[in-house]
Every structure is written in structure tokens, then in C-alpha cells.
Amino acid sequence: MAYNFGIFEYDPRGLPDKLLKTDVQKRAYVDAVQAELVKTYRIDPKDEASIAAVVGILLVDQFFDRSSASFDLAIRSARDELLKKIPNAAGKTDLAQDVYAYIAKEIQRISGRKVAFFQEFASVGRYVINRADELPFGNALFDRQIANGLDQYVAGGPTFDSLDLPPLTGADGTDMEIVADNIKAVSMIYATYQLDVGMRMIDVVDRITEVFHNGQLPIGFDAAGKALDEYNWSAEDRLNPVARRAHYSRVLGSTGGDVSKDVQPNTQFDSLFIRFLSSLAEYERQQRVADLVANVRPQNLASEYVRKAGRDLAANLSLYGWAATQFAARRLRQHIESSLGILNQPSVQKAYGATNLYQV
Secondary structure, three states: OOOOOOOEEOOOOOOOHHHHOOHHHHHHHHHHHHHHHHHHHOOOOOOHHHHHHHHHHHHHOOOOOOOOOOHHHHHHHHHHHHOOEEEEOOOOEEEHHHHHHHHHHHHHHHHOOOOEEHHHHHHHHHHHHHOOOOOOEOOOOHHHHHHHHHHHHHHHOOOOOOOOOOOOOOOOOOOOOOOHHHHHHHHHHHHHHHHHHHOOHHHHHHHHHHHHHOOOOOOOOOHHHHHHHHHHHOHHHOOOHHHHHHHHHHHHOOOOOOOOOOOOOOOOHHHHHHHHHHHHHHHHHHHHHHHHOOOOOOOOHHHHHHHHHHHHHHHHHHHOOOOHHHHHHHHHHHHHHHHHHHHOOHHHHHHOOOOOOOOO
16 A cells, blocks of 8 residues: 555654655554554544644654554553643633644645645644643634744754664675674574573483483383484584583683683673663663653653664674584574473473473
8 A cells, every 4th residue: 555644744854764665664654553543542543633643743752663562652652642631712721632633734724835744743733732821722823833833843853863873884884793693693502501501401401311321211112212312322413511611601701611712702792781681671661651650751862772782782792693603503403402302202201200391
């Protein structure tokens, strides 16, 4: 479906390229907002003014990612803005959504343009609503206030310009420091490290194999027996404990591994990982607080801290994910897969009086 939403269009300034790349992506963002408003808040799908206002507020507040866990909370916060009561010229109050409905109807006439931007619509609405105590809705000069808001938006540019830097490296603007496959390889090694050193899963499977070959397990010529036999005779194709520890120390900076003197272990991993997790937790906390406390907007600058911490971690993992790391990660994945397969065998679990692999 081609993008089309009445008189409203995106102001490309400060927006990520992926949001504006195609008409389908433009439409998908509006559709996601509209669907949530209709489903959760029972807003009329034909109420273009309210939907456009919420879209504009989200864009102004830099909620660009529809898949983010905080996106629905941001929609709720924007919708609550529309329910704010403001003074009118009759000495009573109207809802902010009534003001947006009026602006939507008159913005073409006042601006002299056929198209209005979502962000412009939200900015002008906030401008006149925040000054309603001075010039209430319905006043004879209210259109002049709208014009002032439009002038401020055009003259000042969007104060919500993205803090994202343009790409700085690579012939085509791509970031040469971040290599997705390297990060995946390191993530596999990290998961194996937790299972191997943290839970000692591989040690357990090695001990079960030893007991099996000593004839001390009530396991016959069945799937479990075949799995243990295969595990035993394929040992030379797996990384031994010394080799595993060496990779853990080099790639993750863990202790206990024998690392070549020619390389520097990844001593920064722990601090970068903790910093990323901490910034992510703080960002999520701010979103929840902003949702619970009325009229408190999320501190969106925290998202930049998360992004910076995530990028620093990704660059670090990319650096340590080259060469042997790629192959070690694949061998470790096969080792873990074999170990899980043995621990999940009903005969093995029965022999140890367990009902699942973790009890074994």
C-alpha cells in the first residue's frame, strides 16, 4: 500500500533513514500507531487529527522503533496528552484533542501550504496548548497563536533533531568496526562459557561418559548409549578443557586460560557489557516512571547512552571475533548440542533419578 494520510507527511529532518526509505515503511509506522489507538483506546480510525497528533508527538519525542518494548507506552503517553484539559474563551475547558482537531482543519489555510508535517502539527499543538492560559482556545486571536507556532517551527527548525551521527567510516558509509558475524561468534563463546565454567555442564557430561564406559550406568544399546559412545569417540574433534579456557580468556577476558603472549586478552569485555546492561536497565526504568507519573516525559537522552554503550560493546566484540573465534564458536556449539542431547536422553535422566537435564 502506498503511503497516504490526508494532508500529513513526514518532515525528514532528524528522522532515521530506515523510517523513510519506502512508502511501505512510512505507512507501516502510521498503521502501527493507528492500530494501537483503535484497539486499546477505542479511537475512531477515521479521526485523522488525533492519530496524526499522536504520530507527530512520537516522532518529536524520538520514538522511531515500532518493535521497542517502550513503543506502546509512548503511544499511551501521547494519547494522554490529547486528554489534557485546557482553558477556552468561554471560561470553561476543552480537551487538547479538540485543539488538534481545530488545527488540523485550519492549518492549510493559516500556513498557506497544502501539506503539513506530523512533527510540525505536534509542535504547533504543544505550542498553543502550553500558552492556553495566556491565549485560551477559541479566542479571536487564537489563529494568530497557531501562526506563531508555525513560524517558530519553520524558523527554528525541529528542536528534536536526532542525536545520531551520520556514518563516518567505509566507502559506502558503512561502519567497518561492527561485524555482525563476529558478534554472533563471540555470543556463542559467551553462552558456552556460562554453561561450561558457570554450570560445569561439559564436566558433568564427561563424567557421565566415563561412568558409562566403566559399565556403571544401567544404559543399554539404545539412543542414550549410542549418544554416549559417539561422544566418547569424537573427543578428538572437540576442543579440550585447556583449549576452551584459552578461548574464554582471550575473547572474554576470563581468568584461568593460557593465552599467547602475542595477544592482549579482552579485559574490557566485562566493563563494557555491564555498562551496556546498566544503561539499558536505566532507560527501561525511566520509561516506566514516565508512564506511571502523569505529565512526566521520558528522558529520551538516555536512549543515546544505551546506543553509545551498545556500539562500544559491539565494536569490542567485533575486534575479538575474527579468525579462530569463528571456528571455535562453531565447534563449541556442536559440543554444547551434543552435551544437551545426552542430558536430555530419558535413559540418562532415569539412571540419575532426574526428570530434566538440569536435575541431572
